[in-house]
Amino acid sequence: MITLKYFASLKSIAGKEEEQLDLGNETTVQKLSEILAKTTPQIGEMIQGKKILVSVNQDVATLDTVIHDGDEVAFLPPFSGGSQ
């Protein structure tokens, strides 16, 4: 099982903050985005269009990054911390 986490604006798009998926022992961010494109098309498109960042175990990932069973994957919209 992998854990998916959605933050900020993505929570309302996904309709959840967190979910768990069983994708076998090994997959990639690319393959995960293709799976999500079917269940949550907007999120899948944002990943492939690089509109949002993806992290795997708190490190920024690319489409080629390998995801292992037990990993934590997070979807991160553009940041806006600090003060403008």
Next chain:
Amino acid sequence: MSSVMESKVRIQREDFSVTDEIEAMKKVSRNIGGIVVFLGTGREMSKGQNITKLSFEHYPKMAEKKLEELRLKAIDDYKIIDMSIIHRIGEIDIGENIVLIVAAGEHRKEAFSACEWAITELKRTTPIWKSETTSTGEVWVQDTP
């Protein structure tokens, strides 16, 4: 304040004392000759609209890790003596403290440069998000001017 400088990088709900953080930084080294402070506060107006509520959310662990990386890079690249970074999360009222960066150097020049770099980089690389509530509703802010 007991929590002051327990860690040089903190993400917390509670407010912080700018004075206490500066005093704690002064104790780091007797060679500090200049301290530059950036304090970000809750602003009332955004794009011509009155903000009634500000709220910050972060990705725990990753946000702290990014802030620590940023702090170490600032110390290394700008040759400053030390830096502390505090960011608040949760609901914040207009005028309240949001973020504090304290950069201490032997001289002012490197402390100014490090402090400006750090707040710009924080906004670019740290998974912290701001939502603003106005009369038209709540929006997650995604631009980082």
